[in-house]
Amino acid sequence: MESELVKAIHNRTARIVVIGLGYVGLPVACMFAKAGFQVVGIRRNSEKIAQINRGICPIEGKEPGLPELLAEVIREGRLKATTDYTECRQAQIALVAVETPVDKATRKPGYEALQAALQELGQNLQPGTLVIIESTIAPRTMETVVKPVLEQASGLKVNEDFYLANCPERVMPGKLLANIEHCSRVVGGMSPETAQAAVELYRCIVKADLDPTDCLTAELVKTVENTYRDVQIAFANEVALLCENVGADVWAVRQLVNKSPQRDMHLPGPGVGGHCIPKDPWLLVHGAQGNFEAKLIPTARAINDSMPLHIVELVEEALRQAGKEIQEARIAVLGYAYKENTDDTRNSPAIPLIRHLEELGAEVTVHDPYVRGYDGDPKKMLTGRDCVVVMAAHDQYRELDLENLKAQLRLPVLVDGRNVFGMKQAHEAGFIYKGVGNV
Numbered sequence: 477m478e479s480e481l482v483k484a485i486h487n488r489t490a491r492i493v494v495i496g497l498g499y500v501g502l503p504v505a506c507m508f509a510k511a512g513f514q515v516v517g518i519r520r521n522s523e524k525i526a527q528i529n530r531g532i533c534p535i536e537g538k539e540p541g542l543p544e545l546l547a548e549v550i551r552e553g554r555l556k557a558t559t560d561y562t563e564c565r566q567a568q569i570a571l572v573a574v575e576t577p578v579d580k581a582t583r584k585p586g587y588e589a590l591q592a593a594l595q596e597l598g599q600n601l602q603p604g605t606l607v608i609i610e611s612t613i614a615p616r617t618m619e620t621v622v623k624p625v626l627e628q629a630s631g632l633k634v635n636e637d638f639y640l641a642n643c644p645e646r647v648m649p650g651k652l653l654a655n656i657e658h659c660s661r662v663v664g665g666m667s668p669e670t671a672q673a674a675v676e677l678y679r680c681i682v683k684a685d686l687d688p689t690d691c692l693t694a695e696l697v698k699t700v701e702n703t704y705r706d707v708q709i710a711f712a713n714e715v716a717l718l719c720e721n722v723g724a725d726v727w728a729v730r731q732l733v734n735k736s737p738q739r740d741m742h743l744p745g746p747g748v749g750g751h752c753i754p755k756d757p758w759l760l761v762h763g764a765q766g767n768f769e770a771k772l773i774p775t776a777r778a779i780n781d782s783m784p785l786h787i788v789e790l791v792e793e794a795l796r797q798a799g800k801e802i803q804e805a806r807i808a809v810l811g812y813a814y815k816e817n818t819d820d821t822r823n824s825p826a827i828p829l830i831r832h833l834e835e836l837g838a839e840v841t842v843h844d845p846y847v848r849g850y851d852g853d854p855k856k857m858l859t860g861r862d863c864v865v866v867m868a869a870h871d872q873y874r875e876l877d878l879e880n881l882k883a884q885l886r887l888p889v890l891v892d893g894r895n896v897f898g899m900k901q902a903h904e905a906g907f908i909y910k911g912v913g914n915v
């Protein structure tokens with residue numbers, strides 16, 4: 477059966493549905509459409525469906541090539557967006573790219589979107605279809621959630637009537653298309669033949685290694701690679717706190733550490749955000765069985781979660797040096813998105829930072845050129861402020877002239893969570909400056 481599918485992939489007659497049209501699903505749908513497939517994207521009802529069908533990209537940060545590609549594939553009639561799951565009946569391939577968050581209190585996977593998508597896909601699943609989960613999932617989810625939900629909803633049997641694979645995404649907002657094209661992928665199949673069929677599919681859009689494996693390995697690889705990043709960032713943050721404690725500059729330390737062979741100390745910062753890194757370590761831990769107890773991973777999470785509060789402490793200290801108490805202070809936060817030059821605000825460390833500052837009585841205004849509601853004139857919102865806090869290294873902030881910035885402020889206080897300015901430059905411009913790992 478897989479051989480027929482592979483033929484339909486090679487001659488582009490296989491029809492593809494992509495369920496979930498967010499940061500992952502939308503660019504993937506566009507790339508397959510560009511590769512010559514007929515693609516239908518399914519997402520929850522929203523005005524974004526109409527927007528996509530008009531060829532307008534709903535992702536507002538800098539996404540090189542994506543707005544143009546979307547406009548092209550819509551114009552050519554190769555992609556359409558809908559809420560209608562009956563479209564799955566015409567498809568030979570179904571990709572699932574819905575969100576997979578964790579519950580804030582229990583840290584267990586919140587698979588409501590995944591279960592709902594699988595249920596509706598299952599009810600419309602045709603024999604011979606290849607279903608690929610692109611969402612990030614906890615180890616063993618393919619076996620314990622995806623397979624039973626699809627089999628029950630469809631009445632079909634995996635490996636006999638339909639095929640199941642897990643091909644997690646490695647994209648990062650800001651480089652979505654480039655990452656899809658140039659990052660290698662693991663392709664886990666419920667059988668080696670299915671993994672190979674999925675490899676043939678991704679070969680149409682990926683110009684890097686495609687590594688066939690089993691589903692459990694693919695689930696582990698994805699959650700481990702993001703956990704690796706979280707743990708590395710936590711290490712950098714802990715070193716930054718230690719440097720503050722002894723009066724050293726973490727950026728100078730890091731640069732020299734990384735001259736040592738096989739060292740790659742990550743960047744410290746004001747916290748970890750985005751949809752993935754703050755939750756994928758919990759997905760990994762959730763996948764463990766029996767009485768296994770993770771120790772390092774939860775500790776790393778706790779360190780990274782504490783960083784926005786640490787920024788609050790730096791703000792308080794810097795203001796005190798300027799003779800101002802926080803409850804009387806007017807504070808400007810630059811950057812609401814978690815990542816430079818993107819509009820992605822999910823789990824942004826700016827959110828708890830702003831909440832804590834306000835709880836302490838500060839008056840907070842926020843600017844972000846990529847986030848609706850915060851994208852006004854930065855000059856206006858900076859005028860008369862007592863302190864500027866940099867939370868995202870957007871290009872627009874790197875271009876700010878410190879002399880001009882100081883002239884606008886009521887007090888020259890700068891707290892830099894992203895090392896956008898650096899202490900020397902800030903001191904030369906006459907600022908009271910505190911940076912993460914450099915006070």
Ligand SMILES: NC(=O)c1ccc[n+]([C@@H]2O[C@H](COP(=O)([O-])OP(=O)(O)OC[C@H]3O[C@@H](n4cnc5c(N)ncnc54)[C@H](O)[C@@H]3O)[C@@H](O)[C@H]2O)c1
Nearest residue numbers: 496497498499500519520574575576589592593611612645
């Ligand atoms: N954002 C990233 O950079 C990134 C990178 C790698 C992997 N991932 C993983 O990919 C998955 C998707 O992430 P994302 O950032 O694209 O999320 P997102 O929130 O941007 O998009 C999710 C999409 O799924 C749709 N959706 C939700 N439930 C649905 C349903 N029942 N039926 C149809 N559509 C439904 C939503 O409308 C939305 O379009 C997650 O598992 C995430 O961990 C994300």
